[in-house]
Amino acid sequence: MVACDERAKRWFCVIILALFMGGSAFGQVSELNRKWIYWDDIFEENPVEIHDISIPSLISTPPAVRWHSMFSQLPSDWSRGAGLTIRSESIPSIVGIGVVTFGLLQTDNNTWLATRRLCRSSDTFHDAAGYAVALGDGKLHLAIAGTFACYGWLFDDSRALRTASQTMEAFIATGVTVQVLKRVTGRESPIEATHHSGRWKFFPHPSNYQRNQARYYAFPSGHISTAMATLTVIAENYPEQRWIKPVGYTLVGALGFGLVSRGMHWYSDLPLGVALGYLFGKLAAHPDAQAFAASSKDSGVSVVVLPALDGEGGGRLSLAVGF
Numbered sequence: 001m002v003a004c005d006e007r008a009k010r011w012f013c014v015i016i017l018a019l020f021m022g023g024s025a026f027g028q029v030s031e032l033n034r035k036w037i038y039w040d041d042i043f044e045e046n047p048v049e050i051h052d053i054s055i056p057s058l059i060s061t062p063p064a065v066r067w068h069s070m071f072s073q074l075p076s077d078w079s080r081g082a083g084l085t086i087r088s089e090s091i092p093s094i095v096g097i098g099v100v101t102f103g104l105l106q107t108d109n110n111t112w113l114a115t116r117r118l119c120r121s122s123d124t125f126h127d128a129a130g131y132a133v134a135l136g137d138g139k140l141h142l143a144i145a146g147t148f149a150c151y152g153w154l155f156d157d158s159r160a161l162r163t164a165s166q167t168m169e170a171f172i173a174t175g176v177t178v179q180v181l182k183r184v185t186g187r188e189s190p191i192e193a194t195h196h197s198g199r200w201k202f203f204p205h206p207s208n209y210q211r212n213q214a215r216y217y218a219f220p221s222g223h224i225s226t227a228m229a230t231l232t233v234i235a236e237n238y239p240e241q242r243w244i245k246p247v248g249y250t251l252v253g254a255l256g257f258g259l260v261s262r263g264m265h266w267y268s269d270l271p272l273g274v275a276l277g278y279l280f281g282k283l284a285a286h287p288d289a290q291a292f293a294a295s296s297k298d299s300g301v302s303v304v305v306l307p308a309l310d311g312e313g314g315g316r317l318s319l320a321v322g323f
Contacts, residue, residue, distance in 0.1 A: 065161045070168040077173045077283045104268035108197040119261040132258030136223025141230045163237045170229035170284035178222040187219040191263035221265045221273035232281025
């Protein structure tokens with residue numbers, strides 16, 4: 001019976017993987033729904049006034065993919081992530097995550113017990129929770145990256161190769177950050193709790209952590225952060241596939257429910273995990289955060305000014321208009 005359940009979970013992950021790849025491959029017909037016209041050569045002769053220029057935190061040109069990009073970009077991801085976190089513009093988001101986490105902390109024991117009772121009272125919920133937890137398995141996310149890489153290599157698809165590299169990059173960046181936080185906070189998971197909402201044993205000894213990780217690994221959730229990072233990278237690379245976000249966010253929510261029902265995490269472990277996954281997914285998908293953009297609300301025409309490199313190592317500005 002146990003072997004049968006394991007096989008079912010593997011097939012479930014395979015189906016999810018096929019959904020992501022199938023929808024992404026469908027997008028190969030058109031890189032973007034918008035048409036872009038570049039005026040690199042005539043920009044100096046015919047300067048264009050651009051009004052109401054804003055500087056979004058994450059807009060970039062598609063980067064060139066190299067075998068080492070998933071590793072060489074990591075220092076930049078952590079540096080830019082820290083920079084974005086300490087900006088004054090980030091204060092509302094940080095406060096929001098803190099307030100939500102604190103609110104959930106007050107009810108963690110009750111919500112965990114209620115979720116556990118629901119799963120124990122229904123075979124359907126119990127099985128669904130098991131399948132959902134499988135979505136956070138690191139092997140699945142490695143398989144997703146590998147599938148994009150194989151597709152990109154076989155069909156000479158640069159976007160698929162870029163998605164594979166960035167998925168691995170976000171996976172590593174998120175995983176390392178979460179592991180550091182786990183070893184700092186040392187919060188008990190529900191199945192090992194000696195307190196009604198789990199004790200916090202800050203900076204546990206590494207040997208103690210390794211002997212019984214469930215006593216220390218609850219905060220934040222690594223499963224949900226890596227799932228969110230993978231989803232964000234795919235959604236950013238395939239913006240025309242509008243089904244990815246609603247389906248993906250639903251699956252991430254199911255994953256959170258499953259993690260709590262199995263006693264691996266409290267609900268208050270999830271908000272920071274989701275935020276970290278989203279942050280590093282965005283950073284990986286947009287390695288150049290210095291682009292300038294402006295858009296016309298009336299005409300629906302977008303104007304983007306981007307730095308570009310030429311083949312001799314020089315640089316220039318590239319103007320693009322999308323409509």
